[in-house]
Structure formats: structure tokens, C-alpha cells
Amino acid sequence: MPHALHARLPKNFVLEERLERYGRAIELEPERLRGCWAEACWPGIGTSATAGAGRFSEVRLDLGCGKGAFAIEAARRNPDVLYVAMDAEPICVAYAAQHVCESGLSNVVVVPGNGMRVRAFFSPGEVSVIHLNYPTPFPRKRDAHRRMFCLERLMDFREILAPGGEVRLRTDSQPLFDFALTQVPLAGYEVVRQSRDARADAADADVPPSEYEQRLGAQGARVHALTVTPGPAPEHPEQTAELSLAVYLPSELDASSYVPHGMEATVTNLRNRRLRERSRAAGRNG
Numbered sequence: 537m538p539h540a541l542h543a544r545l546p547k548n549f550v551l552e553e554r555l556e557r558y559g560r561a562i563e564l565e566p567e568r569l570r571g572c573w574a575e576a577c578w579p580g581i582g583t584s585a586t587a588g589a590g591r592f593s594e595v596r597l598d599l600g601c602g603k604g605a606f607a608i609e610a611a612r613r614n615p616d617v618l619y620v621a622m623d624a625e626p627i628c629v630a631y632a633a634q635h636v637c638e639s640g641l642s643n644v645v646v647v648p649g650n651g652m653r654v655r656a657f658f659s660p661g662e663v664s665v666i667h668l669n670y671p672t673p674f675p676r677k678r679d680a681h682r683r684m685f686c687l688e689r690l691m692d693f694r695e696i697l698a699p700g701g702e703v704r705l706r707t708d709s710q711p712l713f714d715f716a717l718t719q720v721p722l723a724g725y726e727v728v729r730q731s732r733d734a735r736a737d738a739a740d741a742d743v744p745p746s747e748y749e750q751r752l753g754a755q756g757a758r759v760h761a762l763t764v765t766p767g768p769a770p771e772h773p774e775q776t777a778e779l780s781l782a783v784y785l786p787s788e789l790d791a792s793s794y795v796p797h798g799m800e801a802t803v804t805n806l807r808n809r810r811l812r813e814r815s816r817a818a819g820r821n822g
Contacts, residue, residue: 562647593617599641601622604621606746608639613742651692671684694769710798715778736760782802
């Protein structure tokens with residue numbers, strides 16, 4: 537989730553009370569459901585690990601779900617699919633659980649957590665799709681390992697994706713998108729679809745927007761979308777790409793009116809640096 541869009545704590549919002557009130561939509565021990573999500577979360581079974589008579593046709597993971605708007609609408613459109621909505625921020629977990637309960641849907645479960653532990657939560661081949669909607673870009677080189685679309689995470693995702701499974705990234709950040717493209721071949725994935733203006737594509741018409749997409753779209757953001765699927769696994773995966781997202785910014789920053797959320801400080805620093813360089817150059821030539 538972009539730093540600039542962290543959920544704010546409203547007045548009279550008591551986190552612990554909210555988490556307890558909507559706890560029936562939250563799974564606090566996802567490790568115990570590893571390998572049996574589709575059966576254990578089937579309506580009537582609850583979150584018991586005991587398999588019932590029915591099961592969901594597939595399990596999809598909304599990683600960094602925010603307040604749950606995307607997962608809930610996607611679940612509404614696909615009642616036979618179980619959506620696991622995961623977020624590391626307790627406030628987002630509380631909001632997402634509230635919205636799940638209010639929706640009346642039985643095919644969404646909220647999980648506190650992040651992408652670092654997906655292999656502990658899901659068994660090999662258990663997840664058909666991993667959604668990454670507007671993940672935090674972490675623009676600095678030293679934080680690159682925290683990105684949800686990077687070599688390390690893609691290798692983890694390979695372990696839990698079903699045959700033909702997909703990772704679907706949506707972001708307002710052109711630098712993150714271009715970095716993501718460098719990671720695809722390094723992790724042995726193949727591009728299924730990519731777009732630098734997904735909302736203008738007819739194929740995107742049925743994709744429900746997240747709350748961040750709606751908000752950022754109103755600010756002029758374009759949706760960069762990338763869908764990839766695992767190909768042959770690399771024998772010796774090695775990170776060879778430039779890790780700082782500053783490298784992927786356009787050369788003429790002043791020509792762009794929209795700054796991706798989470799990269800405001802980076803863009804400001806680069807703009808100031810280039811202004812100083814121009815000023816020094818003008819002084820030498822004056």
C-alpha cells in the first residue's frame with residue numbers, strides 16, 4: 537500500500553473493539569489452513585480445518601488488500617471463488633473485515649500479514665491468482681527487497697501458484713512498473729498481458745477498481761497493469777537489475793505533472809538536484 541495513502545485513524549475509532557466486533561471475517565491463524573483453504577472456508581464449515589461436503593473452485597490472494605473494496609467486489613462477481621484478503625496494517629484489516637461482514641459475502645476471509653510469509657500460509661499449487669493492487673513502491677535501493685513484485689517474492693509465489701496461475705500487478709507508478717518488467721525474466725516468468733493505461737483497454741472493463749485506484753484516478757493517475765505466469769524455473773536466480781526506482785524515472789521530470797504516490801520525496805530530490813546542476817552549468821557558461 538502506498539505510504540501516502542495509509543489509512544487514517546478516525547475519531548472514536550477503537551481498533552481493538554473493531555477487530556473483535558468483526559472478528560468472524562478474520563483468520564488469525566492462517567498457517568493452520570495451509571492446504572485446505574478451499575474446503576475449510578466453504579459456507580457452513582467456517583474456518584475449521586475439517587473438510588466439508590463442498591469446496592470453492594479456486595483460491596485467490598489479494599495481497600495488500602487495503603479496506604477490501606477490490607476483494608469484496610471481485611468476490612461478489614465470482615461466488616465460487618474464495619478471496620483471501622491480506623494486509624499488514626491492523627486498521628486496514630479492521631476496515632476490510634467490517635466491509636466483508638456488511639457485504640454478507642461468505643467467500644472473503646481477511647488475514648493479517650504480508651507477502652513475506654505466503655509459503656507458510658499456502659501449500660504448493662493452492663492459489664490460482666495473486667493480486668497486487670497498488671503495492672508500496674519502496675523506491676530506495678536498500679528497501680528493494682520489501683517490494684511485493686521483486687525476484688525474491690516472485691520465487692516465493694512460484695511455490696504457491698497452481699499450474700497456469702498468475703500474478704497480477706496494478707500500480708500508478710511507472711518506475712515500479714518498469715522495475716517489475718526487469719524482474720519477470722529473472723524469476724522465470726512469462727508476460728501474459730501488460731498495459732501502461734489499463735483503464736483505456738477493453739480487456740480491463742470487468743476488473744473492479746480498488747479504493748486506491750479510484751482515488752488516484754481522480755488525481756490523474758494512469759493504471760499500469762502487468763499479468764505474468766511462471767515459466768521454467770531459473771536454475772540460479774540472481775538479481776541483476778538496478779534496484780533504485782530513481783533509475784526508472786523519466787529523464788525530464790518537469791514534463792510529468794503526476795508523481796506516483798510513495799515517490800514524492802524521491803522525485804523532489806531529483807528535481808532539486810537537476811536544478812542545481814543546471815544552475816552550476818549556467819554559471820560556468822555565463
